[in-house]
Amino acid sequence: MNRFIQGLHALFSATVQDHKTWLSHMIYFQESLGWKLFLAIITLVPLMFLAHYLFIGPRRFSHQKGLVFFFSVITRFIHWIAAISFTFLVITGLMVIFARSLGGGGLVLQARHWHLVSAIVFSLSALPMFLIWVKDMFPAPYDIEWLFMMGGYLSKETRPIPAGKFNAGQKMWFWLATLGGGVMAWTGWYIYSLGAPTHSLRLFVLIHGYLAAVLTGFFIIHLYMSLFAIKGSLRSMITGYKPKEEVEILHSRFKV
Amino acid sequence: MARMKFLCDIERCIACDGCVIACKEGNNVPVGINRRRVVTINEGQPGEKSISISCMHCSDAPCIAVCPVDAIYQREDGIVLVNKDTCIGCGYCFMACPFGAPQFPSGKVFGARGAMDKCTFCAGGPAETFSQKERKLYGQNRIAEGKPPLCAAMCATKALLAGDADIVADIYRERVFRRGSGVNAWGWSRAYGKK
Known part of the structure; x- marks a missing residue:
């Protein structure tokens, strides 16, 4: 009992420091x-x-040369579960960040609850997503080249871009969303449950906040790329097929 | 305007828990929520000390700084209160508080935390003074009635002092002078010290 009190005391003074x-x-x-x-x-x-979009403009690829099967049914299904839950996570998370402007109370409280629900759904979909894609996501030498030319998005010129099934940007997004998502889930759970010493909780709030900022940035990038920058990109995640021309240009190292 | 402060004289506190019970009963605080608690250090050994701790109503309160919805505010007399209609139960105030004051009842959805509850210095809350809503959400408003907080009023040894900071400090200074021990009031530098 005495040791227990001493331990508590040590913990308390460490917390204060x-x-x-x-x-x-x-x-x-x-x-x-x-x-x-x-x-x-x-x-x-x-x-x-x-x-x-205004000065360089989106990329368009014709379907003339045929289509390449890119995403299986299961991949697409899991991607969409992850996508929807992640979108909810971003929106509800931003609502908590800007809670002052929203006035707090019921609305933000609801956002906080939905943040938890979407986090559980996302965590469940992130694991199979990780397993499905991890083999294509390891860094390759040509990824450095891709990063130096910013994926070729800074020029209007159409020439083969060095990338495998996924380019360096997609790979970064993958690792951030899965491993980073794991860190978010881990820190988020402790913030939610208050299940760690106070000084750890403060650190977790900071990790959760900064990583959320990075993830939000990448989320917007992903939205822009799939919805606007590459025309028909959204369709490939619905039907599973990409135009052969797009694969030859944007994923030139990918062996069909 | 007078600045309200708590002071616990640890040379006098006998850990009778009268303050805790007065607070809980008088304010209808739910089970599991402790607006005030008594901590005993070195129990059963020479130098045993007890401290009655609640929200200290800090100057430059860290809970106010971290609250994402600005639900916590400080009155002109220094009393720190929470608006339970605005609070989202995120728990950040609990992480910031050096005294472990913020308490969270479990809410309705998924056992998530409800709005934060803490010591009000028996000054009610942002709801209309003496209204049913104020009584239900925040407890008594004894300050508005011209009475001291329940805990300090109840204290048998008058270890716990509450009220105008100058008067509280004077009483304590006189005690320290007479008995010749206990110079620094527990928690005061952390709660009211300049940052």
Whole structure:
């Protein structure tokens, strides 16, 4: 019993010592940095893409050369479960970030509940998604080349881009969404349940916040690429087929 | 305007838990929620000390700083209150508080946390003073009635002092001078110190 009290006392004093570091950062994040960071991401990233759309323009590929089977039924099904739950996660998460402007109360409380529900659905779909795609997602030498030329998206010229079944950008998004999603689920669970020492919880709030900012950015990139930048990209995730011409250009190292 | 503060004289606290029970009964605090609690250190050993802890109504309160919905606010007299209609139960105030004051009842959906509950200094809440809603959500409004908080009023040894900071500090200073021990009031530098 005596040892137990000593242990508690040691834990308490350690908490008090760590208190300053994470707490001051958490206050900074909660008071101003957090919402400013997210506001910057959800305005500047779309603006950047608007400029891209207007000045460089989307890519179009003809279906003349035929189609290539790219995504199986199961892949598409799991992708859409992940996509819908992730969209909910982003929206409800942003609602909590901008809760001040929304006035708090019932609406944000609902958002917080739905954040949990979508997190569970996403976690369940992220695991099979990881297993299905992981073999195509390991870094390859030509990914560096892809990164240096920004995937060729900065020029109007159509020439073969160095990428396998997935390009370096898609690979980054994959690892962020699955492993990063795992970190989000892990930290999120502790934030939700308050099931860790106080100083760890503060650190988890910060990790959850910063990683969420990165994920939100990549989410917007993914939306732009699939909905606007490459015409017909959305259709490939519905039907499973990509135009052969698109695969030859954007995934030139992919052996059909 | 007077600045309200709590002071627990740890040389006097005998861990009778009268403050805890007065608070719970007088404010109809639900089971599992402790707006005030007594912590005993070195129990049964020489140098045993007990402290009665609740929300200290800090200056520059960290809970107010981290609240994502601005549900927590500070009155002019320093009393920190929460608006339960705005609170989303995220628990950030609990992570920021150095005194473990914020408490969370389990809510209706998936056992998720309900709105935060904590010591109100017996000053009710943002709902209309003496209204049914205020009584139900926040408890008594003894400050509006001109009475001290239940815990301090109940305290048998007058270890727990509550009220105008200057008067509280004067009483404590005089005690310290007379008995010659216990210079720093527990928690005061953390709660009311300059950052």
